[in-house]
Amino acid sequence: MRIAGSWFYNKKKRGRLIWVTAGMACMAAGCCVAFCMQVSLRAPTEVRETMAMNESVKKVAITFDDGPNPDYTEMLLSGLKERGVNATFFLLGKEVEQYPEIVKKIHEGGHLIGTHSYEHVNLSNLTDAAAIEQVDKTNAAIHAIIGEFPEYIRPPFGCWKPNLDYETTMIEVLWDVDPKDWATSNSSVIAQRVLGDVEENDIILLHDASESSVLAAFKIIDELKTQGYTFVTVEEILLE
Structure with a gap:
């Protein structure tokens, strides 16, 4: 089953691809923020260091x-x-x-x-x-x-x-x-x-x-x- 939505690519410089799902974007964003906060708080030191290295590349x-x-x-x-x-x-x-x-x-x-x-x-x-x-x-x-x-x-x-x-x-x-x-x-x-x-x-x-x-x-x-x-x-x- 295909979920209603569409891919968007922002043509401005540095713009990126975004999938927008009707009626679910805000709820998904909230879940994502909560999950990311949990990971950053509970992840072992080596995992956090790896995440930081990936972000610095x-x-x-x-x-x-x-x-x-x-x-x-x-x-x-x-x-x-x-x-x-x-x-x-x-x-x-x-x-x-x-x-x-x-x-x-x-x-x-x-x-x-x-x-x-x-x-x-x-x-x-x-x-x-x-x-x-x-x-x-x-x-x-x-x-x-x-x-x-x-x-x-x-x-x-x-x-x-x-x-x-x-x-x-x-x-x-x-x-x-x-x-x-x-x-x-x-x-x-x-x-x-x-x-x-x-x-x-x-x-x-x-x-x-x-x-x-x-x-x-x-x-x-x-x-x-x-x-x-x-x-x-x-x-x-x-x-x-």
Whole structure:
């Protein structure tokens, strides 16, 4: 049985995903506060120390759209593995069908896979049926390769149809930092645009469709690691 409610992603910087359940939000909040107070009072010292350490970790998520790309995705995966970084990939169904082996490598590398529509179209300009087809067709293609259905979607251009929340189970994921890496071939420029704007718990938008974007990703990761950042998937950012 589906509980009445909806996922909301605040598009303002640092905004996060919230599930609102009609008629139950206040009661749930009260229970949560009471439970958290009880834990903080009664938890053993080592548990409290672990909780404090988790709260002190600076997290950031790096994401890649439009893949899998036959020329650059594997180069990116190799660099991510060397750096011990898990990323999130929002894939196009059409590319998934063409390059299933790369999709397998993304999954086997421990990265999170999401949907980015089938043909990179503006979903808000389509009929509901056509938009759902773009999502479902991509999800089916991904499932056929990795045996799992994606739970997250980044709609092309950030244009989702809110009324589809009850037609799909997808959670919309946008971004906090967009260096527009598709508009320049200078990896240093791309990296500086991110490094000059990124904050804790941000979601970084990049693409794995060019060498400059991949090299920029490595520069970003290397620099943010020196600043004490830990890279996680969007799931950990949104649902923490």
